[in-house]
Amino acid sequence: MITLYLAEDQSMLNSALTQLLELEDDLHVVGSASDGATAWTEIQQLQPQVAILDIEMPALLGLDVADRIKAAGLTTKVIILTTFAQKAYFERAVAAQVAGYLLKDSPSDDLIEAIRKVMQGQTVYAPELVVNMLSANNNPLTERELAVLAEADKGLPTKTIAANLFLSAGTVRNYLSAIFSKLGVHNRLEAIKLAKQNKWLV
Structure with missing residues (x-):
């Protein structure tokens, strides 16, 4: 069973995603929050295997939480789920070594598949994000x-x-x-x- 934590400030989407994920036999949502500060506190306590984080939330951004998870050395893998395809956000996500970065308008099956893939050690970024964010003038490689x-x-x-x-x-x-x-x-x-x-x- 893969344990999940969901942080999403839109309560209807939070509830809908929780119900959707709980329909899968191998997924279990152990907690959720509508702000980043609560999410960070509860992630430390619950130690979920995967944290699904919105970016723009009250108190702390999802990327702030991702940074803290990395700095604390927690084993929780992070998937960013957002409507924002902003270059700066994507670069921060890569720097924080998040395991996944998906757009909210992606099919729900993509999120479920991404959860399973990151548990296998894979990195899952929405293809359109990579194509849009990385250009010949923005080579991220040394x-x-x-x-x-x-x-x-x-x-x-x-x-x-x-x-x-x-x-x-x-x-x-x-x-x-x-x-x-x-x-x-x-x-x-x-x-x-x-x-x-x-x-x-x-």
């Missing part, structure tokens, strides 16, 4: 990350990439993990495809 991705584009294994760039294999894996997180993708092929679409790789 030069070293781009170098690692360029080597990966050659189809090289991790050990060979490490040797070519005078790095350890573990460091290369860390770079790849950071790339996947920043771009909201799950593997090398998706990262390379997105980087080429944005002309970060040629």
Whole structure:
């Protein structure tokens, strides 16, 4: 059973989402709040496996709560669920290493699938967010990350990439993990495809 916490300041949506999630045999909502401060207090007490957070809430933003979860070293995974596709919010979400970032107008099945995916260690960002937020003029990757991705584009294994760039294999894996997180993708092929679409790789 996956335990969930829901923070949403619109009471009708909060109630509707809770009922929807409780219909799934493997999901259980252990608590909910309509403001960020209450959410943060109860998340510390309840230690849910996944926290689904709206961004704009009274007292604390959902992203403030996500920052505190990360800083406190809690194992709770965060999914941001919002109507706002703002660049600054998305960048903060990536920095806070949230496990998911979805728009409220996405189908409910997308949220349920995202919950299960993040419990498997995956990162789930709405594709339209990644495409809209990341452009050729806003490359989130460092030069070293781009170098690692360029080597990966050659189809090289991790050990060979490490040797070519005078790095350890573990460091290369860390770079790849950071790339996947920043771009909201799950593997090398998706990262390379997105980087080429944005002309970060040629």
